[in-house]
Amino acid sequence: MRIGIDVGGTNTDAVLLDGRQVLAAVKTSTTQDVTSGIVAAIDGLQAQRAFDPAQVRAVMIGTTHFINALVEARRLAPTAAVRLSLPAGASLPPMVDWPARLVDAISGRSYLCHGGHEFDGRHIAELDEAELRKAADEMGRAGVRSVAISSVFSPVNAEFETRAAEVIAAELPEVAISLSHEIGRIGLLERENATIINAALRELAAHIVDGLATSVSGAGITAPLYLSQNDGTLMDVDFARRYPVATFASGPTNSMRGAAVLSGVDTCAVVDVGGTTSDVGVLGNGFPREATTDVSVAGIRTNFRMPDVLSIGIGGGSRVRGGTGDVTVGPDSVGYELTAKALVFGGDTLTATDIAVAAGRAEIGDPSRVAHLDRELVRAALDRIAADAAESVDRMRTSAEPLPVVAVGGGSILLPDTLAGVGGVHRPEHYAVANAIGAAIAQIGGEVDRVYAIEPGRRDAVVDEAKQEALDRAIAAGASPSSVDIVDFDEVPIPYLPGNATRIRAKAVGDLQLGD
Template identity: 85%
Template sequence: MRIGIDVGGTNTDAVLLDGAHVLAAVKVSTTEDVTSGIVSAIDGLQHQHAFDPAQVQAVMIGTTHFINALVEARRLAPTAAVRLSLPAGRSLPPMVSWPERLVDAVAGRSYLCHGGHEFDGRHISDLDEDELRKAADDMGRAGTRSVAITSVFSPVNHEFEQRAAEIIAAELPDVAISLSHEIGRIGLLERENATIINAALRELAAGIVDGLAKSVTGAGITAPLYLSQNDGTLMDVDFARRYPVATFASGPTNSMRGAAVLSGLDTCAVVDVGGTTSDVGVLNQGFPREATTAVSVAGIRTNFRMPDVLSIGIGGGSLVLGEPAGVAVGPESVGYQLTSRALVFGGDTLTATDIAVAAGRAEIGDADRVGHLEPALVRAAMERIAADATDAVERMRTSAEPLPVVAVGGGSMLLPDEMFEPGDVRRPEHYAVANAIGAAIAQIGGEVDRVYAIEPGQRDTVVDEAKQEALDRAVAAGASPSTVEIVDFDEVPIPYLPGNATRIRAKAVGDLQLGR
């Protein structure tokens, strides 16, 4: 057995699985401290289907802790950014495009030092170790507690980042150090931004991961704990402490993976309607389509693995305002206060959930409390929701080919039964907790993303080496060797670089090796 938990802005969902069979599924309100909501969810599973905690082999959690901390600019550690690039890279310093409030929140300091590589591994300049020691001394006097180190083309050759980390760790043994080649992809500024964000969250990550682990062990479960990553795969708690940014998009990713399992479709559009927002994404071969451009997180451009998701401000807690002729639904929401503020629960706020109950699409709360709503208003609000959701799905399509639509999430009763060709909107069994199911069935992955200088006649050898490295990384992360396979592969020549430069990205995925 395994337990999957997904912590959303409004609800915390949990499922107990035996293989692919759902034994129990619960939905509880997310609490302000989050961890007590997880405890309540596990208690709910036990009440619904009694189980021996010793029989649970793994617990998987998708959490919004870290993205919320960044968006709200709170609980971030004083952070320094070290870029190894001189004499190049002076014109755009680290954090140049960050919102001022986030720079202030991390007490951001930056240092430009000598180092870096060309795309083929040649040095831009040698590392200046004395320069790094002086920078570390300044960091220590400024109270820096976390350091992000970025070197030009470090995904190709990361020797300078590792050596710089050794020097800074020797001078400042108590600081946490994040290296960009372990976090982002080729692009320098976006990779640097992702690394700085990761560094700023390192202190928070340690406390949160320990809290999550304590909430699980408090229920008598001693099984390994895993957290969901942005690309639909899992990481263990030690990895989560080091790379908290890898959890940012775990919510929508879990929902899409759960939708694939529940619907039996590996290529489809998924609309996940929660309490605050609706996330629209596309599944290709059972995994979320990844964003091909830089992704903005809290106003900061990054390039780590993120699903291509379009979010719209429609959910079960969305406020409904205006008259039938010009009704508006969202983006403002009552969020986790839905059960106290919505009309059907005795509150005084008209929400999308009230509209769904009045329209006969949901049986929640007291339907008599929305009996006074004008039919024209109810109809107009439902049409507004359908139009916005349909437009979002259309914007995510990349071809005219028919694309089935799968609706999941507790608020999916807001969606119409038909949207466009091919028509039907599918709501599979257990659709309301698809996100928790996606967390529970998540796999282990490994990825390589690098620029190679391919010699004539060596293309097949280089490709095989890249694929094998991805396979090896998945196994090292905990995947069962017999199940690992390449699920995504890109090969893009870069004509403006010499030496037949080619960017190769290979992604391998396999089932979690339980009991490892």
């Protein structure tokens, strides 16, 4: 058996699976400290379908802890950014495009040092270790607890980042260090930003992961704990401590993976309607389509791996305002206070959930409390939700070919059975907890994303080498060797680099290998 848990802004969902059979499913309110909500969710599963904790072989959790900490600018570690670029790359210092409140929240300090590579692999300048030691001394006196190291074109050659980390670690052994070539892609400022975010979250990551592990073990479960990544795969707790940014947008990803499993449709658009927002994404071969452009996170441009998701402010907790002719739904929401503020629960705020109950689409709370609502207002609100959802799906399509639509999430009761211009909507069994199911059935992945210099006649050998490395990484991360396969492969020549330079990205995925 496995337990899958997904922590959203409004609800914490949990499922107990035996293979792919759903034995129990619960939806509880997300608590302010989140971990107590996880405990309540596990208790809810036990109450619904009693199970022996010793029979649980793995627990998978998708969490919003880290993205929330960044958005809310709290619990972030004092962080320094070290850029290896001098004498080039000095015109735009680290964090130049960050919101001031986030720079203040991490007590952001930056250091420009010699080093880095040209696009063809030549050194911009040699690494100055004395310069790095001086910077480390200043960091120590300033109370820096986490360091982000970025070097120009480090995805081509990471030698300077690796050596700089060794120098700084020798001077500041207690400081956490994040390296940009392990996190972002080509594009210095965006890669550097992603690395600084990761560094600022490292301290919190250790605390949160320990808290999640305590929550699970407190329920008597001794099985290994995994966290969901934003590409639909899992990472173990040690990886999560080092790379907390990998959890960003894992919620929508879990929902999309769950939608594919529940509906049996692995190439489709998925509309996940939660309590606060609706996330629209596209699945290809059962995995989310990745964003190909820079992604803004809390107002910061980044280029690390993220799913291509369009979010709109419509969910079960969305506030409904206006009259029949000018009704609006969202974008603000009562969030986890839904059970206190919605009309059907005795509150005084008209929400999308109240509209669904008034329309007879849901039996939640006390329907008599919304019996007075104007029928035209109810219809207008539902039409507005349907129109916004249809527009979002249309924006995510990349061709005129028909794309099946699968609706999941507790709020998907707000959607009609057909979307104008899009077609029929599939709403599979257990749709309300698709996100937790997506977490529970997630697999283990390994990825290679690197620039290779391909000599004449060696293209096939280089491709095979990249694919094999991706397979090996998946197996090393815990995938069953017999189940691992390449699920995504890109090969893009880079004409401005010499030596037939080609960016190759290979992604391998396999089933989680669990001990008996």
